[in-house]
Amino acid sequence: MAHDPDEIRNVAFVGAGGAGKTTLCEALLHHCKVTSRRGRVEDGNTVTDWDEDERDRQQSILATPVHLPWDGHRINLIDTPGALDFIGESICALAAVETAVICVSAHDGVGVATRRIFRSARDQGLACVVLITRVETENVDSDALYAGIQGALGERAVPINLPNAFGSKSSGVVDIFASEIPADLQEQAAMFRQQATDRVVECDDDLLASYFETGKVSQEDLAAAFPRALRQGNIVPVLHVSVDRGVGMRKLLDFITHDCPGPSTRAGKALRKAVDAEGRTLDVATDSPFSAQVWKLQVDPHVGRVAFLRVWSGSLASKTHLVVNRTGETERIGDVLEVQGKEMHPVSSASYGDIVAVAKVEDLHIGDTVSDGSTSWNYIPIPVPVPKVTLAIEPKNRNDEAKIGPELMKLADADAAFVAEREQATGELVVRGMSTLHLDVMLKRLGRRRVEAVTHAPRIPYLETVQARGEAMFRHKKQSGGKGQFAEVHLKVEPVARGTGFEFADEVVGGTIPRQFIPAVEKGVRETCAHGVVAGYPFVDVRAIVHFGKYHDVDSDEHSFKLAASSAFRLAVKAARPVLLEPVMHVTIEVPSRFMGDISGDLNTRRGRIQGMNQEGDTAIIEAEVPLSEMMHYSTELRSLTAGEGDFEFRLDHYDVVPAHVAGDIIAKHEKTMAHA
Secondary structure (H helix, E strand, C coil): CCCCHHHEEEEEEEECCCCCHHHHHHHHHHHCCCCCCCCCHHHCCCCCCCCHHHHHHCCCCCCEEEEEEECCEEEEEEECCCCHHHHHHHHHHHCCCCEEEEEEECCCCCCHHHHHHHHHHHHCCCEEEEEEECCCCCCCCHHHHHHHHHHHHCCCEEECEEECCCCCCCCCEEECCCCCCCHHHHHHHHHHHHHHHHHHHCCCHHHHHHHHHHCCCCHHHHHHHHHHHHHHCCCEEEEECECCCCECHHHHHHHHHHCCCCCCCCCCECCCCEECCCCCEECCECCCCCEEEEEEEEEECCCEEEEEEEEEECEEECCCEEEECCCCEEEECCCEEEEECCEEEEECEEECCCEEEEECCCCCCCCCEEECCCCCCEECCCCCCCCCEEEEEEECCHHHHHHHHHHHHHHHHHCCCCEEEECCCCCCEEEEECCHHHHHHHHHHHHHCCCCEEEECCCCCCEEEECCCEEEEEEEEECCCCCCEEEEEEEEEEECCCCCCEEEEECCCCCCCCHHHHHHHHHHHHHHHHHCCCCCCCECCEEEEEEEEECCCCCCCHHHHHHHHHHHHHHHHHCCCEEEEEEEEEEEEEEEHHHHHHHHHHHHHCCCEEEEEEEECCEEEEEEEEEHHHCCCHHHHHHHHCCCCCEEEEEEEEEEECCHHHHHHHHHHHHHHHHHC
């Protein structure tokens, strides 16, 4: 049944791998008596890491929701992967919650994944909390740990409780606003108390004015303003836990239920923005008709497609209908399902704030908006990262040729950061993912679907064009005893602005080519463009002008003019300084500052052009333009250069001319392939 939105708290546990998110989820489920014993990642018996790949690798790969009761509230927790290889799952999970709990290991401190997920959470408008885990770790430099967190996340990150000790002597946490604080923590607590107070009073003009006048603020006023400061992002509270020693668990649960925002603390407006049919951004009131967003898809071989929904307004009953706003199609659903790890139980309905699932709704994709049909808007897309690694894929045997495409699409539907598509420029079927590990996992799943495949490095989607004007003619003449073939075509080619594509112009005068054959001339040129002239890549950014020709009353036909036009175009291109164009990517690289020199030098060896360098705390951010051909294995190589601490994002920026020495190798390879074909 639907739950009272006032009592719901939706939280995602995010952060770097090794921070103990899954272990913490297990401990909380056991602490709240949801499970009779605490599962262990090493034993493969945790509630959230239920997938076969997760148990084999002993790491989270999927974002998995669970729920637990605490102090009259229902807490929906989503355990997410920590590895950047599977960050798409984490980002999608953020689209279903109000609060991101960013787990940071006391041993490891802040990593690149922590910064990345924090930015995504803030971009999506979430309240953010930092949770320092594993406080039982020995030899922790707490000052350096807190400085690292503030350096990465900003001065808004302020501890609001402190462990009485790090290491084996840790036995509890102390509230920085408590009346009694151990002597060895008083100085540190006073500093953080001042920082927290400054952050909280900024969210309330009256409170800020009173604070300036008196220099004081009551505990009651601070407590009342704190949740608003958290929602508005004025403060990022830092808490501490040790699962092994049972430290800070109750404090964490109390904080989530009492201070973190819930569905009803949004002043009647949805946290997630929507866009109407005219493209205008709007807020959706929680008392609007039913609407929800798909944040996760699971393709089960027995149940079929299972869509995980975050309900943002209204309510949804079991065994009713919903409308997919993207298509306008009405879909009938069975039971609304409550999710606890891999277990799903039917409930009668779901209300705004609930995280539920529906099964066997086929035409749904991650990010889709579903409703009761009375709305015409869609929630904003989930900002899934762009895949970084590409492989060409083909079936291992002919029996799988018809199966590989549909099965890859099912995998792509269930993972927003995994893409399977036909590369237009090369004709290859390719798969794209966040890393080689990500693709390894996806291909292993393909194998379990009884589709055997082989992969290899993909061809780079080069393009061809001309840099000058050229002109040529070709006469196609063939006599075979009966009706012959005859056509003569005179063509000019010239470059047009980058990105224009292909243009065709007819400047024939005097009927030297009859009107009925002009379309055949254009078709011959277009087909040649599609297959390329120089190295077998599509020809773009060229204007072809037919201006003269000859025909024969009996022997001329469309086929003859098409062949003549194709050959004339090839000859004209060769006279117009043809070149290859390569995709150039805009790359943003984020590494610890100590690696900046190594990364800059490496980019120079990749024909990269550095556009700028910035430093945020101890993190260096490098912007560069690099040819795609030099980035094919960069995910693995960057991690090797930075001991696993580097990350990057890239997007296609433009196409540029391939240097002559590089183009020569590409053309020679193509000619060798054609010779052996």
